[in-house]
Amino acid sequence: MPMSAPxxxxxxxxxxxxxxxxxxxxxxxxxxxxxxxxSDLLKPPGALGRLEEIAIHLATWQAKGxxxxxxxxxxxxxxxxxxAERGVSPxxxxxxxxxxxxxxxxxxxxxxxCASFDAGLRVFDLALDLPTPDITQDAALDExxxxxxxxxxxxxxxxxxxxxxxxxxxxxNTTIAAALCHALYGGTPEEWVGAGTGATGDxxxxxxxxxxxxxxxxxxxxxxxLEILRRVGGREVAAMVGAILAARIxxxxxVLDGYVVTAAAAVxxxxxxxxxxxxxxxxxxAEKAHARLLEKLRLKPILDLGMRLGEGSGAALALGVxxxxxxxxxxxxxxxxxxxxxxx
Numbered sequence: 001m002p003m004s005a006p007x008x009x010x011x012x013x014x015x016x017x018x019x020x021x022x023x024x025x026x027x028x029x030x031x032x033x034x035x036x037x038x039s040d041l042l043k044p045p046g047a048l049g050r051l052e053e054i055a056i057h058l059a060t061w062q063a064k065g066x067x068x069x070x071x072x073x074x075x076x077x078x079x080x081x082x083x084a085e086r087g088v089s090p091x092x093x094x095x096x097x098x099x100x101x102x103x104x105x106x107x108x109x110x111x112x113x114c115a116s117f118d119a120g121l122r123v124f125d126l127a128l129d130l131p132t133p134d135i136t137q138d139a140a141l142d143e144x145x146x147x148x149x150x151x152x153x154x155x156x157x158x159x160x161x162x163x164x165x166x167x168x169x170x171x172x173n174t175t176i177a178a179a180l181c182h183a184l185y186g187g188t189p190e191e192w193v194g195a196g197t198g199a200t201g202d203x204x205x206x207x208x209x210x211x212x213x214x215x216x217x218x219x220x221x222x223x224x225x226l227e228i229l230r231r232v233g234g235r236e237v238a239a240m241v242g243a244i245l246a247a248r249i250x251x252x253x254x255v256l257d258g259y260v261v262t263a264a265a266a267v268x269x270x271x272x273x274x275x276x277x278x279x280x281x282x283x284x285x286a287e288k289a290h291a292r293l294l295e296k297l298r299l300k301p302i303l304d305l306g307m308r309l310g311e312g313s314g315a316a317l318a319l320g321v322x323x324x325x326x327x328x329x330x331x332x333x334x335x336x337x338x339x340x341x342x343x344x
Contacts, residue, residue, distance in 0.1 A: 012147030013226045016245075020271050023248050026060045033065030040334040050302065054280065054322055055329035061253045061278040062162065069326040072119040072319045073161035074110060074312045075243060076103060077153065077168050077236035079126040082134035083214075084172035088207040090198050093171045097128045099311070100169060109309055110167060113316040117323060119165070121312075122156065126235035135179060136213040139231040146230035146238050153242025157252050164247050165255040165282065165319055166264075167312015168236045171197070174287060175207050177263035179214045179232040181293055183222040184270050189215070194259070194288040195308075225270035233267070240264035248278050255322065257315035258285035258308065262293050269297050282318030283307060 034056045039045060046052065058067035078100045084093040102108045103123045114121045126149065132140040141149065157164060170176075174196035181192040189211040199207050215222065218231045229238055241264050247254045256262050256279055268275040276297060283303035284291050294301060302318040335342040 012144045016147055016150055016226060017271070019245055019249065020268065020275060023245070023272070023275065024251065025274070026277065027063035030063045030065050031056060031060040034059035034067065034329070037065070037329065037334070040336050041329070041332045042334060042340055043332070048328060051321070051325040051328055054302070054325035057280065058163070058253050058322070058326060061251055063251050066330055067326050068162045069319070069323045071161050072117065072163040072165065072323070073156070073159070074114050074119050074121045074165040074167060074316045074319070075124065075156040076110065076121070076312050077124045077126060077166075077239045077243075078128060079170045079173070079235035080128050080131040081170055081172035081176060081234050082131045083136070083175050083210055084131070085134065086136070086206055086210050087203060088175045088199065088210050089171050089196060090203055091171050093131065096169055096171050100125060100128065103169075103311070108311060109313050110311045110316055113313055117316065117320045119316060119319050120161070124153070124156070124239060126152070126239055132234050135176070135232045136210055136217055139218070140233050141230045141235070141238065143230060146226070146233075149235050149238040150242035150245070153239030154246035156243035157246050157250050161252060163255065163319065163322060164243065164252050165257070165312055165315035166240055166243060166261045167257045167310060167315055168240065168260045169311050170234060170236050170260075173234060173236065173260050175210055176232065176234045176237060177260045178207070178289065179211045180228060180237070180263045181266065181289060182211055182215055183218075183228045183232055184225070184266055185296060191292070192289045196287065225267045229267045233264075236260075237264045237267075241267050244268055244276070244279065248275070251278075254279045255282045255315045255318050256280065256299070257282055257312050258310055259287040259290040259293065260310060261315070262290060262297065262299075266293060266297060280318070280322070282316075283314035285314060
């Protein structure tokens with residue numbers, strides 16, 4: 001049954017919390033069927049390594065004894081940020097809108113990777129002409145707007161995708177991701193701030209300062225994950241929270257991209273440590289804090305290729321591995337079929 005956006009029952013975040021509290025768990029019967037098939041495939045136990053784990057993971061969360069990856073979808077969420085005006089990136093904020101045009105025209109890296117693995121691509125424009133306020137001086141969103149944006153992100157699974165990969169585009173949003181992580185996990189701004197699109201020298205210093213000022217400005221209000229999201233997040237981050245949540249409810253496994261996507265996922269994890277159990281980390285990016293964040297979330301990346309492009313490129317590339325895992329699980333012969341002797 002298609003999922004509908006949450007209805008308002010009181011404060012807007014109440015509905016989001018209600019959805020999180022009703023998330024379905026793993027399907028034990030589907031997992032048992034997938035494990036039994038893996039043990040019968042024409043190979044020594046564990047010989048396909050991580051591919052076996054991925055196939056069983058998909059079966060468990062799709063609630064299918066035979067998992068599928070026939071309709072993988074990459075959803076890229078794009079938004080603009082007032083913090084970009086503080087010079088926290090080597091690139092101007094206008095690049096966000098220009099890159100969205102490149103996605104639409106099929107000219108970006110993610111387009112080529114999606115084509116390589118027969119994956120669909122949807123791009124969500126989140127009010128690109130209306131940047132969120134500078135988070136060092138104001139909240140990015142009010143509660144109603146944040147909840148509505150989370151609901152909007154739930155549309156990512158519309159159309160029947162059986163695996164969802166998430167990506168983002170937004171100049172300044174690695175600063176946003178660093179602020180989110182600093183608010184969620186503490187430490188110092190320096191531990192969570194990285195080069196992003198290539199920040200060095202004074203630009204990197206401004207980025208660190210912006211994160212420090214944002215956390216100081218919002219202060220004691222940063223005690224709740226959804227408050228953290230609305231105050232120091234952004235529209236694409238809120239929408240990705242919605243996409244991950246909707247995918248869980250509809251039993252669609254999710255492949256996460258880099259630092260910004262994983263920071264969005266961390267908001268849900270802070271609400272419920274089991275909230276990301278249906279997710280796979282597509283890759284670990286070269287953004288220095290991404291590996292640290294994955295460790296916090298106990299997610300093991302599929303790929304480590306030194307990528308730091310964003311736009312869903314790492315997650316899209318990991319879909320190739322996911323599809324191979326499903327193909328071997330479904331297509332290989334079994335010892336039960338006869339013709340090959342199993343171990344004594």
